[in-house]
Amino acid sequence: MGRFFVSQAVLLCLAALLTSCGQSEDNQTVDTVSEEENSTSMFAMNTYVTVTAYGNDTEAALSSAEEKIRSLESLWSVTDENSEIYAVNHSGGNPVEVSDETAQLLDFSLQMNERTNGAFDISLYPVLTAWGFTTEEYRVPDDDEITQLLERTGVEKISLDGQTVHVPDDMQIDLGAIGKGYAGDLVAEDLKQNGVKSALIDLGGNIQTVGTKPGGESWSIGIRNPFGEGNFGVLEIGECAVVTSGGYERYFVEDGNTYWHILDPETGKPAQSGIISVLVIGAEGRLCDALSTSLFVMGLDRAANLWRNSDDFEMIIVTSDGGIYITEGIEDDFTLSKNFSQPEVSVIRR
Amino acid sequence: MKNAKLWIIVAAVIFIAAIVWCVIIITKPPGEIVTISQDGETLYTLDLSEESDRTITVEYEGRENVIEIKDGRIHMLEADCPDHTCINTGWLEDLPIVCLPNKLVIEFADESGADAVAR
Structure with a gap:
């Protein structure tokens, strides 16, 4: 009886030890709070998308999010013959009726064009195509060709009346510089409607969060080093959107010159503003997406001026000579990586 | 007794x-366990701490990607896509290595460090 008891007790203790050890391993993946983590990944909107949701029973919300992304892609794809943007671009100059989502996005795009004094431009598609950025058959068009193509651009020639869009016959629009940001907004909204309190949406490096991490911790977002591998810093964020634009994203090299995909609407050539990468953080993905591209075109001084006249975003700018500039609103949330060679960070103040 | x-x-x-x-x-x-997946399907799950140096060739619609494992690190060595974004990503760190044309993804199975990377 006694021996039996001893052996049983010892085995019981061992069992407890083994189980507790196993549990600690599981907990490592979901932090210290026992919240279930579910994620879904897909190739959509010309990039790699991952949506991660925390909490119980998030599977249905994730499939709804996936559906949402697919449906937005089918509305805004520039190459899909059934998309609304394709219909607008092949309208022969006739008015086209579009969905509410597309109309809202177009309306916002036109507003952003005004707010950035033309630096944000959805009508550059013919010029982007000439450079090969849409087909990946890269080439450098000569000045005459660019001048001719620029005549076929200009957001002021686009008109939007409710859900009716009118784009002149020889023009083409493309929502590539804003669509992923708006998709982030709509997917975040969709997740919330489906009861998700904590989620991270990663649309090819465009980040949008719902709530905080389980347990109220902030999300830590690495920021891609524009000069090489790895991250140059980490940003701690709550519920918001973070979008980066950089010369390293899509580019080609010809005769020793580097040509990247962010074009200056005035010259029709890759923007040479002295900026190599821009990060924009704010409540709205659509705003961050549009601004990251246009601030890159505007350069440091104009970007700082726009920020001083706004209250809906903060930014981090890296210049080609290695300077790092951060706006004061996120000064305390940013940590520079130890292995980044540039130790100085300048703070832009109001 | x-x-x-x-x-x-x-x-x-x-x-x-x-x-x-x-x-x-x-x-x-x-952050030692790495998965290589294509269009959502996991092709390889590797423990970098135990892998010996080697290359892995993955095909997609007649196009090839060559992945290299060396000294416990992994990167894209060759790819016959035009933009070579996957090669330029360098060695696998926080952000996944993605080859869009060939729908290939190399990423850590257990996330380490940051929750995501803005890029």
């Missing part, structure tokens, strides 16, 4: 084994 001793010895052996096992799990550095 003999039986009790035997039980204690058995228990001691299991106990030590359990401690060793726990130490291995706790001290094992995170």
